[in-house]
Amino acid sequence: MKEKSLYLIDGNSILYRAYYAIRNLATSQGFPTNAIYGFLQTLGKIKEEKKPPYLAIVFDAHGPTIRHEAYQEYKANRKPMPEDLVIQVPLLKKILQAQRLKLLEIEKFEADDVLASLAIKAATHGYKPVIVTTDKDLLQVVTRNIFVFNPVKNKLYTPEEVKRELGVYPQQVIDVLALMGDSSDNVPGVPGIGLKTARKLIQQFGSLTNLLNNLDKLKNPRVKNTIANNLDVLELSKNLVTVESQIPLPFHPEEFRVGEEDGEALIQFYRDLEFHSLLQASMAKIVKEGKKQKLSYEIVDNEEQLLRLLPQLKAKKQLSIDTETTSPDPTRARLVGISFTWAPHQAFYLPLGHDYPGAPAQIPISRAVEILHGVLANPEIKKIGQNIKYDLIVLRRAGFEVKGIDTDTMILSYLLEPNWGKHNLDKLAAHYLQTSTISYHDIAGKGAQAKTMDKIAIETVAPYACQDADLAWQLAQVLWPRVEQAGLSPIYRQIELPLIEVLADMEMWGVKVDRLQLAKISQEIKQEMQQLENKIFSACGLKFNLNSPQQLSRVLFEVLRLPPSKKTKVTRRFSTGSSVLEELAKKHPIAQEILEYRQLAKLKSAYADALPKLINPQTGRIHTSYNQTVAATGRLSSSDPNLQNIPIRGEWGRRFRQAFIPEPNYLLLTADYSQIELRVLAHLSQDPALIKVFREDGDIHAEIAQQLFSTNLLDQAEQRRRAKIINFSIIYGASAYSLARELGTTPREAQQFIDLYFARFPEVKNYLQKSIHQTAEKGFAETLFGRRRPVPELKHKNAQVRQFGERIALNTPIQGTAADLIKKAMIDIWQEIKKRKLASRMIIQVHDELVFEVPDSEVELMSSLVKEKMEEVYPLAVPLKVKLAWGINWAESK
Template sequence: MKKIYLVDVSSMFFRAYYAIRPLSSPAGVPVNAIYGFLSMITKLFKDEKPDYMVFTYDRKEPSFRKEMYSEYKANRTEMPEDLAVQIPYIKKLADYLGIPALEVAPYEADDIIGTLVKLGLKHHHEVVIVSGDKDFGQLIQKHVVLFDTMKDVKYDEAGVLEKWGVRPDQFIDYLAIMGDSSDNVPGVDGIGPKGAQKLLQQFKSVEDIYENLDKVESKSIREKLERSRESAFISKKLVTIFKEVPVSENFEDYHLRPLQSENLRALLQELNFKSFEKALLGEGVSQRNLHENIHGENGEKTVAKTTEKPVATEVVAALPEDLKISSLSPELLTEIESYLHLKEVSLPAKEIAQQLQEQDVIWGFSDERGHFIARGKELWAVSEGLEELGALADKKKIQWKGFDLKKFFHQIKAHTPNAVWDSSLAAYVVRAGDSSDFGEIYKKFVGANLPEFATPAQLYKAHVELQHTLQDRLGLFNGEKILHELELPLEPVLLRMEQKGIRIDVELLQNQSAELADELATLEKEVHHLAGESFNVASPKQLGVILFEKLKLPAGKKTKTGYSTGEEVLLKLEHPIGKKVLEWRELAKLKSTYVDALPEMINPNDGRVHTSFNQALTTTGRLSSTQPNLQNIPIRTERGQRVRQAFIADKGKKLLSMDYSQIELRILAHISDDPGLQKAFLEDLDIHAATAAEIFNVDLKHVTSDQRRSAKAVNFGIAYGQGAFGLAENLGIPNKEAQDIIGRYFERFAGVREYIESTIKEAHKNGYVETLFGRRRYIEELSSKNHMLKKFGERAAINAPIQGTASDLVKKAMIDIGEHVKVDMLLQVHDELIFEGTEAELKGHIPELVRIMESVMKLKVPLKVNYAVGDNWDEAH
């Protein structure tokens, strides 16, 4: 889903005016509000990277509300003169920044925002309202949030409830009761926020309150309501945001436009915003040694002083010793710098494609303002027909370079692209972790800051420079092999999986949602009964008050926002309310995150959900997924398992699940070279029962279910560096008993103990561990002076080669399947792959799929794959 940012200019402008001390340009024009506002907007661009944005303004003329109530905004004072003169500059900035702007008489900016919220939702976009004005609480709903940039807080539905004590659908009534002195909205005289909250906990709305006035317990409140009946209803009309302002219905009118770089530079120079000019537009030369302070006008410092050494030195110093290399050669840098002088030519996709040769090596990249293609010293901006570009490039077998190419391939609708270089994936191989932000990765490895509003030529130059830098880093270990044999070939496989998607049974989820709603209502009543009063169970603040002030339960740590009510705290409470709240939270999360959310993620064009696989995010090498996150469906519970029933095959087709059996334990058996573990897998024994037989010194056929359960906990715990305390917590047994079990385990499986000891020793020595494929994971915690952090690092060192190898192995299997088997692969969840086809097709492919998956890597123990076919994921699992 794309996002549109709706900026309430008045709110941000006023706050900037009062937040920044008086400042003037060389010509004597006040500029403090401009400076503060521009600071907020550039941070918004940097952090949020919006594709769509609209500035909304109030008009000088009175709004239509003045006709409804003549006293509306009658108390407003005139805008300070030194603020008024700055407004034209804000409008110029919007124009030069390519930000669409709207003001429509006789409506207010709030009404324009309300209308655009409605339009954004109609087009299935996420909407972010940028303002500090609480009135927008009434617009918050699914896919709409309020972003207070001053406080750096985003309020969703739960956030509104937590902050103001009422639901968004009651917010108009809340405002109507309270009134607003700044806008001269009368409200109910004598009733403030707390009183309004209390009334709206008992009644649904203003109308409901007045229909049931006799049920209001307090006589004084009843009298206040009666006296203000007329003003309450007129207030509700005044505070209601109008959503039918006549604006363009064409959503592309709100897309960011090309930056007017030279006009913007001239304006910034006029205002003497030198630091903004440099940070936003760059200087047209190498940025490798940026270390100057950011200064405001007249040389006044506006941020803390930095150190005197170059940023490049600071960034490289953060990298491991064996990844520090010398700078690029002067000749190469000169060549790269020459790219800055390129001027992009704007052409339709068809005309660009005509200039491309068979198997050309092409850069593809984009920013919020456009999509660009580059070859050598040629740079094109795609003016139209972007979605045709993929098919044309596929036909010519273009060799693509870029950053996060999968995203670019989706934009151009490529289906069989050939990725030969992706800096996001290269950076991930060099240093596993979130490698999704081009600017951050460029800064980390090149040691420079990209201009916030970089030109296409500046972006192209940065892409080329980053490639050369990362190639040098990869050459210092096995990085090139991992990039070219695992990550790059996987990219088009994941692309096709995302494009294909999977069908969802909406009716089944609706039924589950209704069942969950009933269960949640029942649990809520039970929690209220245990608490002795009604309260918002979703509110950690209110729950904390109930638990630790009313019920006087032993309180844990207290944070700035109240008592801690996390899972760990609730589990330790010696009161049944803790368990009930946890049950409520589990069901509420399942309902909101999956049962209610999945139907909204369905693409209306094909009726399927298309998750996004994140290839360069986790520190372990594993894939993750978003929208929806399929890795975290809580399948350990019966309710969670039922969610899988909603993932279904197309009519006339089935789903096939192929799942590696005990893959991490098999890898542990291989790398530890432990004869006991290897024997169990070579003889195809039940690994947990076989482990239990060794630990408890009993015959395999006499192993009890409790013994097997203990052995299973040890087997899985060992792979994650679990100690006696963790095992005791897991099994609910004394520490001494857990210690004895682990001791017997290591006696019987000495090879595992030797693996753990040698791995920790090597990790401390090198600062990293490696998978069997040679992928490295650096573990900073090992050098920590904090004992707990160091122990965490040691546990990570034990697990990383095992989990990382499993991840690499699954990736290799996906690549081989993509190359050799003509079958639709839909999903990857940990060690499981999901396919779709007719029953005959799937059963015909099973032998080849099993062969590929079980022979993808030669281990000292056999790899084993389990499979099943069904109408839905749960049946096939």
């Protein structure tokens, strides 16, 4: 009977739940969007899963209600709606109207009353109403024909389900609520009676009326006297918790029918609010309904056609290109086809490696290399792409020479919106072009049934491939004016663009690892884990699964009776997370042993066992992927594997780094910037005292230790370690409280350290204050090279969010400038290696450190070259210093 289903949404209930469930979500301009987004997610899920033919959303009306007239203190203790929620409500209602949904607000009545009245009226007309709410008060209206659905619990309430959960039937809910009251609505109830007692009384007597008629039968004198002395309060409470279900509302079912959305309006709303997933979904819906651009996509399926097309390709100043392959890993992928275009809404697909039963003959890749050489290898024909580094690696591995890399739309978008996190083509097409895309899964399938591109028909792949090149072309035309207007062209041209080829080379070279060494490490970790496991079992007197949080929680807090902390949201068991175990470790050694066990388990699974599986069978090396568009500060990240997370400290860190080795007759050369972020701070702040330390080649951490701890330059390592914490904590806006926690001191002592630090370096303090002020004024933080990061958090109403924004405002110029410096150094070194035709190669970048694989004969030359290029990369107010080392593995070169 789905065609008669009417879903009635409790707007305020869902709104508040969304607001508190999703925190700190805002646009890049600082407009809060958490409540809107959460509401639309819940609503969208209901529409998608339940597919209700009829739907209405009911909100509380403004002003006093009938309950306020009866009891002035009704909801008097409830705080007003938060300001950052208030400003979202009008916009949410406009979006719901654009979805063509019925909205209701009835003066003097709460949403509960309207929902109940509509539900009863709908049921009498033969409809099946479902009230969507998290409010328990509405369970009183549940009948055989009226239901309540809680979207958080994903539970549909029938009379039996209400009884199962509350212990009473729907018609008894009012009596239970009247007895216990409701502190959130300031409903008094009977003093001293809570849910358990109220439920037990109604279960015993059946109803409040019957209870009052039989008070003398109550065995508990306190409960009997309390009820007898509060009959007026009880009557008032019952009136307040009873929903008004007889509001004289007209019922015209067609007003509630879910109709066709205003797609264009929704697209504009979602784009403005930066709801990328919702935007893509709306675009896809419009395309599905046939409202799409006329496209001219062609297959070039033989040599004659390609040769006819060749003069046009050679005549173009710009070409957008894209490759189709068998793998997302460019160092393993086989080339299946190339698409290219030079104008919007048209493209050509050249199939080269489709291999399935009935596949037509295709141009051999070797022949395509010959034909397209004058196009792809011509630096005057500028190449456009989305994540073009991937295409560059694939094409090079297939034998193509590629020059003229010019525009990567993914990087352009990242420079404009570094906080987005992802800059995939679907997202960019929806946001900038208002266009939906054919997804990979649309043509390849999902899961075990998914096919690789070479196994899919050319006719199926061609529109997908052409679309990718077409959209990259269109995005370039849209993004470049924005990049230039924002003043971001120099950092793209001078750093991000030339870095593409540097990273492509690094990824193609890869890193050699010692498989036997990793196997040995894995076995040693396993043995140490077993020893720890036995020690833990012995301490608690039983064996259990150490990897099970539930079993561990029971052992720690029930068997050993250690003091519990917070509960988890999902299982509602006491947490056994790291922060909890760290606190427990102060009281019982078993907690520290569990932490050590977990650390070893992570080392084994994430590195010792995982790294050998990532060795490329063709090259015998690991090929990580360096990401230019992930970290908002401008830092590079790496993935598959993340080499930046390879353990550094301790014995295990040394052992793992020993597994990274060079080829025979090569050494590993490491070059590490010394205290680069503090040197950047000296330049940006122009603090004379800080500049003096670095110009005199002093040890900044030892200097601070000497001042703060009244020691000399020969102080012990612990004093220097504490000084290092202070140095970095202060410049990134740490409070006295957080610094105290890091140092293990009191907040008062930590504040004294901060005051002493700023007394020594007053211009640093002025610079940090000015950074926050200027960032708030401009709306973005900026590096020395002009990289920008929007900081909407500085405009947030919530003080904690603003403090987070302040830390971003302090962190970005310093860390971002340091990232720009090492990127520029990488480019300079790479260009010099190419120019001199050296056999050395850059293979790893980890924040401030570069690793090179160097022939024995080039060690001295490369040491000199690398040191010079890194230290002279940019003229700061203080010298940049680089530490060099080399050896037969990564550990030996540290």
